[in-house]
Amino acid sequence: xxxxxxxxxxxxxxxxxxxxxxxxxxxxxxxxxxxxxxxxxxxxxxxxxxxxxxxxxxxxxxxxxxxxxxxxxxxxxxxxxxxxxxxxxxxxxxxxxxxxxxxxxxxxxxxxxxxxxxxxxxxxxxxxxxxxxxxxxxxxxxxxxxxxxxxxxxxxxxxxxxxxxxxxxxxxxxxxxxxxxxxxxxxxxxxxxxxxxxxxxxxxxxxxxxxxxxxxxxxxxxxxxxxxxxxxxxxxxxxxxxxxxxxxxxxxxxxxxxxxxxxxxxxxxxxxxxxxxxxxxxxxxxxxxxxxxxxxxxxxxxxxxxxxxxxxxxxxxxxxxxxxxxxxxxxxxxxxxxxxxxxxxxxxxxxxxxxxxxxxxxxxxxxxxxxxxxxxxxxxxxxxxxxxxxxxxxxxxxxxxxxxxxxxxxxxxxxxxxxxxxxxxxxxx
Numbered sequence: 457x458x459x460x461x462x463x464x465x466x467x468x469x470x471x472x473x474x475x476x477x478x479x480x481x482x483x484x485x486x487x488x489x490x491x492x493x494x495x496x497x498x499x500x501x502x503x504x505x506x507x508x509x510x511x512x513x514x515x516x517x518x519x520x521x522x523x524x525x526x527x528x529x530x531x532x533x534x535x536x537x538x539x540x541x542x543x544x545x546x547x548x549x550x551x552x553x554x555x556x557x558x559x560x561x562x563x564x565x566x567x568x569x570x571x572x573x574x575x576x577x578x579x580x581x582x583x584x585x586x587x588x589x590x591x592x593x594x595x596x597x598x599x600x601x602x603x604x605x606x607x608x609x610x611x612x613x614x615x616x617x618x619x620x621x622x623x624x625x626x627x628x629x630x631x632x633x634x635x636x637x638x639x640x641x642x643x644x645x646x647x648x649x650x651x652x653x654x655x656x657x658x659x660x661x662x663x664x665x666x667x668x669x670x671x672x673x674x675x676x677x678x679x680x681x682x683x684x685x686x687x688x689x690x691x692x693x694x695x696x697x698x699x700x701x702x703x704x705x706x707x708x709x710x711x712x713x714x715x716x717x718x719x720x721x722x723x724x725x726x727x728x729x730x731x732x733x734x735x736x737x738x739x740x741x742x743x744x745x746x747x748x749x750x751x752x753x754x755x756x757x758x759x760x761x762x763x764x765x766x767x768x769x770x771x772x773x774x775x776x777x778x779x780x781x782x783x784x785x786x787x788x789x790x791x792x793x794x795x796x797x798x799x800x801x802x803x804x805x806x807x808x809x810x811x812x813x814x815x816x817x818x819x820x821x822x823x824x825x826x827x828x829x830x831x832x833x834x835x836x837x838x839x840x841x842x843x844x845x846x847x848x849x850x851x852x853x854x855x856x857x858x859x860x861x862x863x864x865x866x867x868x869x870x871x872x873x874x875x876x877x878x879x880x881x882x883x884x885x
Contacts, residue, residue: 459630460563461494462587464580464595464744466570467501467547469530471539471859475504475523476732477699481652482599483569484625487641489634497563498644499556501547501578504543505647508552519649520755521697521731532793533854537659540868541859550581557589565594565630570601570609573835580612587613596626603671604836605853621657621673637679639686642693651690651698655683656714659703661736665805665832665840670704675704677712683718692726699730706739714744717751727752734759734800737775737783745783745790748768755829756787760799760820776793779821784823795885797825803874804862806843813874821881829878832865 465480480500487496500506504523509515517523527544532543570579583595598618602609606619607790618626627634642648650783659668690698705713707741720727728750738760760780776878780799799820803813820827834844834857841850847864848855855861862871 458493458495459565460561461567462563463496463498464566464568464582465500465502466582468575468759469545469577470575471541471543472855473525473546474478475502475525477501477650477652477730478523479650479652480569481640481654481701483567484640484642486567488638490632491635491638491641493774495630496641496644496851497560498555505649506548508548520728535852535854539860539863547689554585558587562590562592565596568598569601570597573605576601576853583612583614594629594634596629601853604667608853612834620671637682637775639682639689640691648695649697650844651695652701652702653683653686653698653702654678655716656702656704660707661704663724663839667835667838670837675707677708680715681715687725689726697728697730699732701733703733704736705731706736709739709744714747717747720751729753730755731757737780738785740786742786742789745786745792749791754796756797758783758799760796762859781823782824794824795826798828799825800830801829802832803829803871806840806865817878817881824885826882826885829875831862833858834861
């Protein structure tokens, strides 16, 4: 008899959250490697197509299937009382999960995905409910929070923590042999409108504010055959919008992305590709831009952070201003809609004095594209995150919240002023 495994994507406790093509891709990828060897069930708190959301006009998606989550206002944790914003719980109601636990047979294992370190209250909520309903089930946590804050995560009471990309402890617990060539378990959804792909793992860069090298390790490509099989699976499910979760999608493009795009074009697959994890503008050539648009790329998010040369050099020299300008020109000439090209810029960075953020915003505006201010989140183990210990208690993951540190660094009034200014710039395009 196959073991029963429940997959859970927890609710979010935060000041803000939005469905920006969010799917529990790590969780689904792990389950995919065990396809055919276990009896899987899924409870995705962030599934906006769940039957209980039917008819809710607030949750209607935009043209690319992004949208709001269901929400309820909750009490702020004590350490966040000084932040002048409402605190909320995002996702399906808790009683839906409790009813699911009550109405189904207990699983042998419960695998829970974690993402942001400061979202751990939602993880704790899931563990508490599982323990209450099914005390004998073995609970496993994996993902970013567990990898970045293992000591803190250990206090939540799971049976196993899977840190980083090494899944061998999980395979030993489950006593199953994985097949790494299998695509993610997308068929577990009854309805699916958004998919995710990763052609690579890890990142070759060492930006001072980023945790990717610690979480995912060295850069390495996945096999082209596996990536195409996963894309075909998503297309067969009727998915039209697919987001890339790669952290370095354009690195070694001749060996990784271009062969994938050429195969997509040959097979005439009609999909819309999106890049929420930010593309490195340095690698966007005229040829690549044209090929990406032809293959179906519709939204382009570019990592820029700042036009200040000093700040660029201090934080890893990932991309310079002239490289962003060249990339935008190549994309527009290749057929991209400039209204769907966005440059991320960090707000509230500990070195914001050298960032010259308003100058950077003006630079992006002159390029004729949208800007987006990405709130800085201090991440333990990164140089920039560690420098924030003089301002916040980095041992409390709630203080890593991206809505918190910018307010502490710049004040709530100044953060709002900058974001209002960015909205004005975007409206003028």
